[in-house]
Amino acid sequence: MAESQAVHAVHAHQFEDLDQQHDVGTLGMWAFLATEIMFFGGLFAGYTVYRYLYLPSFEAGSRLLDIRLGAINTAVLLGSSLTMALAVRAAQTNKRKALATFLVLTMILGGVFLGIKFVEYAHKWEHHLVPGLHWAPDAEEVAQIQGLKPGAAAPQVELFLCFYFFMTGMHALHMIIGFGIMTVMLVLSLRGRFSSEYYSPIEVTGLYWHFVDIIWIFLFPLLYLVGGRY
Amino acid sequence: MLLKLPFQPDQASTIAEGVDRLYLFLTFITLFFTAIIFATIFYFAVKYRRRSDDERPPEIEGSLPLELAWTLIPTLLTVVIFVWASSLYFRNARPPRASSEIFVVGKQWMWHLQHPEGPREINELHVPVGVPIQLTMTSEDVIHDFFIPAFRIKKDALPGRYSSIWFEATKIGTYHFFCAQYCGAEHSGMIGWVYVMSPADYAQWLANNSSGETMEAAGRRLFNQVGCNGCHSESSSATGPSLKGLYGQSVRLADGRTVPANDDYLRGTILTPFKQRVAGYPAIMPTFQGQVNEEQILQLIAYLKSLGPEEGKVKQ
Amino acid sequence: MSGHVVSVKNYVLIFLALLALTALTTGVAFIDLGPYNTMVALAIAGCKMMLVVLFFMHILYSRNLTKIVAAAGLLWLMILLTLTMSDFATRNWTPEPSGWNAGGKSSGAPAPAGAATAPSTPATESH
Amino acid sequence: MSATIAEVPIESRVHYLNADYGIRSWLLTTDHKRIALLYLASITFMFFIGGAAAVLIRLHLLEPQGALVQPETYNKLFTMHGVVMIFFFLIPAIPAVLGNFLVPLMIGARDLAFPRLNLLSWYVYVVGALFTLAALLTGGVDTGWTFYTPYSTTYSNSNVILVGLGAFITGFSSILTGLNFIVTIHKMRAPGLTWFRMPLFIWAIYATSIIFLLGTPVVAITLALLALERLLHVGIFDPKLGGDPLLFQHLFWFYSHPAVYIMILPALGVMSELISCFSRKRIFGYSFVGFSSMAIAALSFLVWGHHMFVTGQSVYAGLVFSALSFLVAIPSAIKVFNWTATLYKGSISYDAPMLYALGFIGLFTMGGLTGLFLASLATDVHLNGTYFIVAHFHYIMVGGTIMAYLGGLHFWWPKISGRLYPDGWARFAALIIFVGFNLTFFPQFMLGYLGMPRRYAVYPPEFQVLNVMSSAGASILGVGYLIPLIYFIWSLRYGPPAGPNPWKAKGLEWQTPSPPPTENFEEIPVVTEEAYAYAAEEKHGG
């Protein structure tokens, strides 16, 4: 937020002081997150409607997903939220080395998450279960789908998987954007730009990352758990 | 006739007059408020026009009673309008028990209409005066909308499901109908005429035009031709359920739901059998999507409906 | 510049609670509770969200304005879901185009779909 | 206050327009005032694109068989007209031009909270516009601005995705602008400027921003789903595969109904400023007018289903949506009555901005009240999909919002440019626009009631007379819009200097020179009185 006219290197001209600037940063991010809720909201609405209309198929579709990988991924992402929270804390308490370490840890955990996600996607591809692009389940697979829940039908399972891919894909896209932001933060923190005086960008990055985590907290039950495993 | 506005479309159905009365009332409200506001503004603007450049008018904060007045009066008015409009709508939406049915299929860019007695028309609709008629509509492709201005009725014809409207024509004559939902290049060409005829003329017209078979007969023919009878025969070796007396009952599905066996249900079983499997039968009925078009499906349904409530279907 | 500093211990405790809830919700998926499975899963997800929002995202220590902004997002999501479902969930309440009485029994009574619980035909009462 | 600023000729003073020269100084500016002007130029350009389409539409409809083009082309014309006018002109019009220029000035701040985000939002807008124009040049799009499925996903073979992308991208421009306004209004008000001292324009912009933030993302994701379905045909909205086309309509209108209030709320805000200034009075019932903006913003999200009364939506949902639609009319009524009451015992002058304002009240009232015909279930069944709808929304959007926008532009032009425009011409233009407007769109109410469907390239001959009237009106209207364009440009060079406060108006923006310096205020003002303290001035002797 450096504007050349400003006296202090990090103090932008339109603000009275740093405190105001910090407030503005967090409020801006929260407002943006409200927007993000509605962005995913459109997907949740579509999901809700079709789940209501085609419950058996959605349950069958859900059973095609790997609940173990889903649970592990949830844990991984929660871990990255923890390290992110600790990164913000490190900034608050002026521990510059810890800040960089925690940022790196967060990125690593995020990477693990995406890696696992990739494995899942690849698995779906192998089984011809990618709607639109690679959807050609053979007779056996169709029978398997239909066996999962009475009343399930392949076209609606495809619809479920379509939501699965679009929702998790959007989520992954947000994580990738988060990666980009965090790389910038890492560079800036290595250059010593942050301190307990000025850590607003780190905090705002944290908010974003936690939000992405929360989306997953809901995607996990909605996509992996609805079908049950009993 | 008292209600005849200078630029009013024909009033040719039992519904039209009620709608026009509401329309007139709303017009009156609009004129009333517009007039009040214009008059007041005009009066103030002249009376309190600026006379010198450094005039300072008195301070007026506002007035709670006034605020309440112009909040509550419009609110009350809207309540009146809402109740009036909604009850009228519900009355208009419900077809009388004795309606006879005509089937409408919209497709880019024409209307196909079939009478149960057999006659089929394109972009023309012949109906008798004084008889409630229900239109059951669907679409082969995109969303269309069947609109008869003189009857004040309109409803979307959607792909994948049935919608319906009804009317009772009150005046013999010829009226426009339009497609009122944008549907592509020839949207504005998807128009036609309703011919409202005296019952005698209508009977004559029916007789002259039903050289073909009735919808029910066409349905029976299709039933055998497409191969439904292979599974749905009355023989004990049939793999599918008997369809006698099915229409109007409720059906228990394999996933536990219970649904009414109405037009939409029958249509669903033919096109998307996987969406609703009847409990207790193997899931072998294939989809007939692409083998029968919407009109033929309507004929099949007409046939299924005609399989009266015989002594029920014998189940093992 | 000040901001509430949460202790490391608390952060770790929250994290452990989150892991426990994840394990719980996964475990519940293996038990058949009928429609309650979904409710439990969503309730647990709601708890997890609250933990993250309150502590990791410092809402607990934030100004009211921030809380309102966060709540507004959720409220609007609810509006979207509720009013959309108000259409889909009530569509079958209306009598279907059943005016035509050919065939079919005395039926066509404008009974809401939900009311037609017991299957009444031998035809559909499977075996 | 105003008297303290010496009237220096504009040229000799450094202000935001001459602080820096050259293309780069504009394209890389973070000054909210310059960004406002960038927006002004771009939306004016888009307006004339949309207007050109309108001209062709009206020419074509002179004859029942269609005077000009093939139906396919006609469909592309009204689609382009709708898309350009809504997404690229009217939605950004007041917020991004007047809002950008005025919000910091009115609340006594040096800039918006995120100046670079502000510039980014303009670039995002431009990129979105370029996509749309590219689609226009490579064959256009023919779905109607509503993109209804399954026509748009399966049957149309025009550039749906490109235009969808354009609208999607511009959506983010709106979001960024809204975000900026919300944070700025919360955090950057000058000392002493409490919420209830704020100008009502700021309240309106605030309410608008809420809709920007909470509504726009939904249409973005909806358009994304639309594109996905069009590319992959997976059945999200396709009934053949189990999808439901009404889901698209729900998601689309969840945004697009609130969007109509995005288009009217800022106009209502401008109105409050104009009425109070030209009657030299505090707005009657200030807090009612302020809160009614918030009420409109909140209620606007609850009524979208009124666009779907005849589409096969559940009748019970229709009932709820109808009731709520009536509810949202009440806050609008409150505003209209309060403006009228403000005139009482005022000191009313007939400068050009006031003429636009008075025109607005009349046309908005008519447009709004005809909305009641449509919110009523029984009458909407007849009127849906006819020219009655077209007339309804043009009365509000063209008769209402554009009137207010032009009124606002005339009001703040001296502040923006530092120059006065010829008042006589301005009044003349206002009159021409008012007359031309009514001639264009009043006949369309009658057409609609008679049953002429909208989006018809060819129509039955009995509707011709009214259509010709409408086309005649449109040509007058078109001329009316060209006049201000000419004298505004003229005034940039030849207009007499305006001085800081030509209208003797209240409000912080009038307490700084015209055009304002880059930093807006030499010193951040301290506010001690409410926005419309016209009477206070007398007491304190100015």
Ligand code: HEA
């Ligand atoms: C700026 C844009 C704008 C605004 C502000 C409005 C405002 C309103 N609109 Fe409109 N509308 C559109 C733009 C707008 N509309 C567009 C673009 C479409 C068509 C989209 C398409 O299909 O392409 C549309 C379509 C539309 C429909 C759908 C019709 C159909 O397709 O079948 C309906 C139905 O309810 C409706 C209702 C209303 C109502 C009740 C208001 C209310 O908010 C109006 C409130 C104002 C007043 C009531 C006037 C002031 C009050 C008084 C003077 C006091 C007296 C008041 C009372 C007695 C209540 N509008």
Ligand code: HEA
């Ligand atoms: C902000 C929104 C906005 C604005 C300002 C306008 C402005 C106008 N609109 Fe439009 N209109 C819509 C929004 C708007 N419209 C929408 C959303 C639709 C629905 C689309 C759909 O169905 O999908 C619509 C549809 C619509 C139709 C219905 C088409 C149909 O359903 O078949 C008509 C018909 O008369 C019309 C006319 C006009 C006219 C005459 C103007 C006039 O006010 C325009 C006046 C401006 C000018 C005349 C420009 C002046 C410029 C020149 C004179 C230069 C000309 C240059 C060249 C010819 C090179 N509009």
Ligand code: CUA
């Ligand atoms: Cu069919 Cu329009």
Ligand SMILES: [Cu+2]
């Ligand atoms: Cu609306």
